[in-house]
Amino acid sequence: MEMLTGTARRSRLRSVASGLVVLVPLTLGLAGCTGSGDEPEAVSTPSSVVLQPGKPGEKTETIAPEDYEGGPAQAPFSKADADFLSDMILHHGQAIEMSVLVPERSDSEQLKKFASRIDVVQDSEIDLMSSWLEENEYPVPLTAEGGDGSGPRAPEHEHDAEDMPGMLTDAEMVALEKASGAEFDRLYLESMIKHHEGALTMCEEVAGSGSEERVLELATNIAADQMAEIDRMSNMLAEL
Numbered sequence: 707m708e709m710l711t712g713t714a715r716r717s718r719l720r721s722v723a724s725g726l727v728v729l730v731p732l733t734l735g736l737a738g739c740t741g742s743g744d745e746p747e748a749v750s751t752p753s754s755v756v757l758q759p760g761k762p763g764e765k766t767e768t769i770a771p772e773d774y775e776g777g778p779a780q781a782p783f784s785k786a787d788a789d790f791l792s793d794m795i796l797h798h799g800q801a802i803e804m805s806v807l808v809p810e811r812s813d814s815e816q817l818k819k820f821a822s823r824i825d826v827v828q829d830s831e832i833d834l835m836s837s838w839l840e841e842n843e844y845p846v847p848l849t850a851e852g853g854d855g856s857g858p859r860a861p862e863h864e865h866d867a868e869d870m871p872g873m874l875t876d877a878e879m880v881a882l883e884k885a886s887g888a889e890f891d892r893l894y895l896e897s898m899i900k901h902h903e904g905a906l907t908m909c910e911e912v913a914g915s916g917s918e919e920r921v922l923e924l925a926t927n928i929a930a931d932q933m934a935e936i937d938r939m940s941n942m943l944a945e946l
Contacts, residue, residue, distance in 0.1 A: 787921040788844040790912040791835040793870055795847050798828040800873060801901055811890040872904015888946060895943040902932040
């Protein structure tokens with residue numbers, strides 16, 4: 707992915723985030739959450755009349771209890787959901803690899819605190835995503851430490867890590883490892899902004915193809931969090 711700077715980058719990211727916020731609620735309105743089973747959960751009959759929202763352009767109707775048919779059928783966990791989680795586990799993994807370099811290579815206390823937050827937050831998200839993959843009997847990337855270890859592991863991931871949006875190449879990681887001081891700070895911030903931009907692209911894609919409510923909500927949260935972090939990193943970069 708080409709690295710954008712200044713106004714062009716901010717404009718693009720705002721557009722991506724806005725699109726994601728619109729897509730995800732629309733998807734959640736059509737498909738609810740379910741576990742590993744294929745059947746929707748039973749819907750209890752209400753004791754009083756309910757308001758049944760109409761389709762786009764149609765009016766809301768008043769429904770008697772005996773005529774209530776419940777909400778829409780709940781969508782199962784899909785391969786698109788699993789692919790997003792597997793890819794994001796590897797994507798988060800590289801962000802953590804980048805961030806653990808900060809304490810020994812940076813003199814900035816601000817950057818050290820920022821990198822520590824990425825380490826903690828994304829590690830917890832890896833654990834959560836691994837658990838969901840195990841729960842739905844999808845393989846967890848072999849490099850992931852999350853989950854309880856009971857599910858299958860994937861020694862070879864379906865997607866090449868370097869082909870994922872925003873991922874650093876081996877050469878870029880080596881350059882980051884060799885840098886120190888102000889040079890490291892600049893390289894880390896530029897690389898992590900690019901990395902976060904890639905995560906936004908991944909979140910936008912699953913908003914259009916995923917079906918599991920928890921996965922879509924997680925994608926929305928990741929996008930919002932990383933948008934805020936991009937703004938913060940841009941400010942730190944401007945101060946160097």
